[in-house]
Amino acid sequence: MVIDVTSIVKYEGAKLDFMLELKPPQFTFNGIDVLIEAPMQIQGSIVNNGSNLQMQARVNGEIQVQCDRCTAAMVEPIHFEFEELFILDSEGANKDDDSIVLNNHQINAEHLLCNQLILNLPLTFLCNEQCKGLCPECYADLNKAPCNCNNKQIDPRFAALKKLLDE
Ligand SMILES: [Zn+2]
Ligand SMILES: [Zn+2]
Numbered sequence: 536m537v538i539d540v541t542s543i544v545k546y547e548g549a550k551l552d553f554m555l556e557l558k559p560p561q562f563t564f565n566g567i568d569v570l571i572e573a574p575m576q577i578q579g580s581i582v583n584n585g586s587n588l589q590m591q592a593r594v595n596g597e598i599q600v601q602c603d604r605c606t607a608a609m610v611e612p613i614h615f616e617f618e619e620l621f622i623l624d625s626e627g628a629n630k631d632d633d634s635i636v637l638n639n640h641q642i643n644a645e646h647l648l649c650n651q652l653i654l655n656l657p658l659t660f661l662c663n664e665q666c667k668g669l670c671p672e673c674y675a676d677l678n679k680a681p682c683n684c685n686n687k688q689i690d691p692r693f694a695a696l697k698k699l700l701d702e
Contacts, residue, residue, distance in 0.1 A: 538642040540581060540588060544623060547585045553592075554578040559649045564656055570599040575613065577648055581621075587634065588621040590642075594651065600660045604668030605676050615655040619647065 536557050543549035556574040563569065579592025593616045602609050620634040621642065667677035675682035 536644045538581070538644050539640060540621075540637070540642060541640040543581065543583045543588070544640055547583050549583045551581045552579075553581070555644050557645055557648060559645055559652065562649065562653075564653060565658070567600055567603075567660065569652075569656070571596070572599055573597065575648065577644065581642075583623075587623055588637065590619045590621065592617060592619075594648065594655070598652075598656075602662035602666055603659050604666045605662060605678055606669065607662045607676075609660065609662045611657070611660055613652070613655070615651075617651050617655065619651075 536555060538551075538553050538555070540551060543551045555577050557577065558571055558574045561568060561570050573596065575594060575596030577592055577594050579590060581588050581590045594613060596613045597610050598613055600609060600611055601607065621637040622634045623637060663678075669675065670677055670682045670684050672684040673682050675684075
C-alpha cells in the first residue's frame with residue numbers, strides 16, 4: 536500500500552491528510568515472533584516544507600506475541616506517534632541523513648510502518664507484571680502452581696556470605 540504525494544510535491548506549504556489500515560507481515564523482533572492479526576491504523580498528515588515532506592502520524596493497533604517469562608500467548612496494545620522526513624530533491628540529499636529520499640512521489644506505507652514498529656516496540660513483553668515464569672528445571676508454569684523442584688535460588692551475594700561463614 537502506498538501514500539501518493541503527487542498532489543502536494545509541487546506546492547510548498549501544501550498538506551495531505553491520510554488514514555490507512557494495513558497489516559504488516561509477521562516479523563521477528565529480539566528473537567520473538569510478532570504476529571499482527573488485525574489491520575493497524577496509521578493516521579496523520581504530510582506537509583511540504585519546500586525541500587522535504589514532513590510526516591506526522593499516529594499508529595494504533597495490537598500485536599500477538601509471547602510472554603518473555605512464561606511464553607503464554609498474549610496481546611500487546613500498540614499506540615505511538617512518529618515523525619518522518621522525506622527528501623524531495625535526491626541530488627541535494629545528504630546520504631548520512633536518516634531521512635528517506637522519495638521516489639515516484641509514493642511512500643511505501645507498509646515498509647514505513649514495519650520500520651516504525653521495530654523502533655517503537657517495548658523491550659519486554661509480560662503477560663502480567665507479576666508473571667512468575669517457568670521453572671528453569673522442569674519448565675512448569677509457576678503461575679499455575681508451584682512445582683516440586685528444589686529451585687530456591689540463593690542470591691549470589693548471600694551465597695558468598697554463606698561460603699565465608701562455612702569456612
Ligand atoms: Zn507470563
Ligand atoms: Zn520445577
